[in-house]
Amino acid sequence: MSTGKPAILIVDDERRSLESLERNLADEFDVLLAENTAEAEQLLADNWVQIILCDQRMPDKSGVRFLTEMREKWPDVIRIIISGYTDADDIISGVNDAGIYHYITKPWKPEKLILVLRNAAMMFELERQNELLAIELRVSAGAANTKVNERRQSLRKTYDFDDGIIRSKTSPMNGICDTLIRIAPFDLSVLICGESGTGKELVARAIHYNSGRWNSPFVVQNCGSMPQEILEAELFGFKKGAFPSAVHDYTGLLERASGGTVFLDEIGDTTPAFQVRLLRVMQEGELRPVGSNQTRKVDVRILASSQKNLEEEVQAGRLRKDLYFRLAGLCIQLPPLRDRREDIPLLARFLLNQAMPKLGKTAAGFTVEALSCMKRYCWPGNVREMQNEIERMLVMGPEDEYLGAELLSPKVLMAADPEVSDDLALVGAVGGTLKERVEKFEVKILREALIRHRWNKSKSARELGLSRVGLRGKLERYGLEKDEGKAAPQPEFVENKGVP
Numbered sequence: 001m002s003t004g005k006p007a008i009l010i011v012d013d014e015r016r017s018l019e020s021l022e023r024n025l026a027d028e029f030d031v032l033l034a035e036n037t038a039e040a041e042q043l044l045a046d047n048w049v050q051i052i053l054c055d056q057r058m059p060d061k062s063g064v065r066f067l068t069e070m071r072e073k074w075p076d077v078i079r080i081i082i083s084g085y086t087d088a089d090d091i092i093s094g095v096n097d098a099g100i101y102h103y104i105t106k107p108w109k110p111e112k113l114i115l116v117l118r119n120a121a122m123m124f125e126l127e128r129q130n131e132l133l134a135i136e137l138r139v140s141a142g143a144a145n146t147k148v149n150e151r152r153q154s155l156r157k158t159y160d161f162d163d164g165i166i167r168s169k170t171s172p173m174n175g176i177c178d179t180l181i182r183i184a185p186f187d188l189s190v191l192i193c194g195e196s197g198t199g200k201e202l203v204a205r206a207i208h209y210n211s212g213r214w215n216s217p218f219v220v221q222n223c224g225s226m227p228q229e230i231l232e233a234e235l236f237g238f239k240k241g242a243f244p245s246a247v248h249d250y251t252g253l254l255e256r257a258s259g260g261t262v263f264l265d266e267i268g269d270t271t272p273a274f275q276v277r278l279l280r281v282m283q284e285g286e287l288r289p290v291g292s293n294q295t296r297k298v299d300v301r302i303l304a305s306s307q308k309n310l311e312e313e314v315q316a317g318r319l320r321k322d323l324y325f326r327l328a329g330l331c332i333q334l335p336p337l338r339d340r341r342e343d344i345p346l347l348a349r350f351l352l353n354q355a356m357p358k359l360g361k362t363a364a365g366f367t368v369e370a371l372s373c374m375k376r377y378c379w380p381g382n383v384r385e386m387q388n389e390i391e392r393m394l395v396m397g398p399e400d401e402y403l404g405a406e407l408l409s410p411k412v413l414m415a416a417d418p419e420v421s422d423d424l425a426l427v428g429a430v431g432g433t434l435k436e437r438v439e440k441f442e443v444k445i446l447r448e449a450l451i452r453h454r455w456n457k458s459k460s461a462r463e464l465g466l467s468r469v470g471l472r473g474k475l476e477r478y479g480l481e482k483d484e485g486k487a488a489p490q491p492e493f494v495e496n497k498g499v500p
């Protein structure tokens with residue numbers, strides 16, 4: 001049975017010698033002992049041995065001869081000879097035949113012996129790993145290709161316009177997706193604008209995976225998050241010596257993505273120098289690495305995005321007009337989530353389905369009340385904010401049950417009127433007498449407290465400083481009641497397969 005220590009076989013005809021070696025080595029090695037070569041051979045056949053430590057002078061066979069024979073049968077085992085000085089010549093002539101790793105002279109010193117054996121064990125392990133790696137490389141070159149292809153096919157499905165971009169039948173996203181499906185196969189630059197979290201990168205991926213370039217890389221580069229010199233070096237590459245830390249040539253992302261698509265996020269944050277370089281790529285299909293005076297051909301499709309209004313950036317002289325027109329072969333504006341509330345139930349279900357395997361927890365769906373709060377909220381962070389909200393609900397909620405409104409964060413729970421995003425705006429937006437306006441607030445406060453306490457009237461009344469009777473009176477007056485039916489109906493996904 002293996003203890004995890006390297007196994008060593010010691011062969012010596014002198015019992016005392018064997019015992020003394022065993023005493024010194026047993027802490028670090030699994031020690032096997034043989035008093036003659038026949039016994040040793042049997043032990044080698046029965047055990048997985050890493051090292052043989054063999055005496056040279058033995059009555060039946062010399063150590064070198066025995067190790068030469070064993071090399072034929074078990075070539076991987078590390079072979080070591082122990083001998084007196086007088087045998088040195090013999091051993092040296094036998095080193096090549098027996099492939100001896102080391103020979104140790106008698107009398108041996110325990111520390112030195114252990115050191116040699118430790119190195120031998122390490123050597124064995126390294127050789128074994130090398131061999132495994134070589135086998136794996138040989139076997140897996142084909143397997144790796146298959147894996148990459150499988151992964152690419154699955155990415156194509158994930159970023160399909162119909163399966164990957166979730167929207168309802170009446171969503172304003174439908175018109176946008178119809179246009180994108182038509183232009184995706186052509187090498188047109190697309191400028192994707194929209195607030196944070198509206199799905200700009202998702203749309204860019206969908207364009208790539210629905211184009212003829214789908215089998216080549218899709219690379220994302222955020223242009224606003226790093227110093228512009230580093231951005232230039234990263235995208236265009238550099239020559240050794242171009243700047244103090246450029247110790248070797250570097251191939252930029254644009255060249256490495258050759259044949260594929262490069263998505264430049266926050267393009268409005270780039271410097272004039274960067275814009276000139278990029279324009280050259282887009283106009284001539286060539287680039288010049290930083291510090292080089294030679295140009296190289298590149299074949300990439302450029303997609304860009306921005307949260308800023310780029311026409312304003314052009315007006316202000318911060319973005320080159322010629323680059324803007326190159327980038328905006330087609331310009332699309334993704335609507336914020338608050339302008340497509342009809343998508344919220346579908347998205348909520350989709351994001352929950354995505355979150356469950358990721359977090360290793362399941363939920364049956366959302367309650368009607370939770371969904372209506374989500375539909376009322378204004379989602380300034382758009383789909384990304386919703387994704388975070390749903391992950392949090394799943395983590396905090398009960399396993400396998402419907403996720404209720406009480407799990408929503410206070411800002412979503414307190415969601416004001418759909419058209420109005422904060423309370424002060426509500427004050428101005430609500431018309432009518434003072435009493436009517438105050439009552440609108442009262443309804444909002446009552447609703448929020450009741451949902452948070454899962455419609456427990458005693459707890460809500462206590463918190464609001466009302467009697468139970470007083471609270472009931474208000475609920476009747478305002479017609480406030482819990483949404484009927486626990487589970488929200490299963491949302492229907494858009495049926496737009498085969499859109500022309």
Ligand SMILES: Nc1ncnc2c1ncn2[C@@H]1O[C@H](COP(=O)(O)OP(=O)(O)OP(=O)(O)O)[C@@H](O)[C@H]1O
Nearest residue numbers: 164165166195196197198199200201202203383384
């Ligand atoms: N219609 C949609 N269907 C499914 N998932 C979506 C949809 N829109 C956005 N998402 C998801 O929301 C998250 C945010 O989207 P994405 O990163 O594309 O937004 P973005 O506009 O690039 O945001 P930012 O401006 O902050 O970079 C991603 O996980 C994305 O998959």
Ligand SMILES: [Mg+2]
Nearest residue numbers: 197200201265
């Ligand atoms: Mg993005």
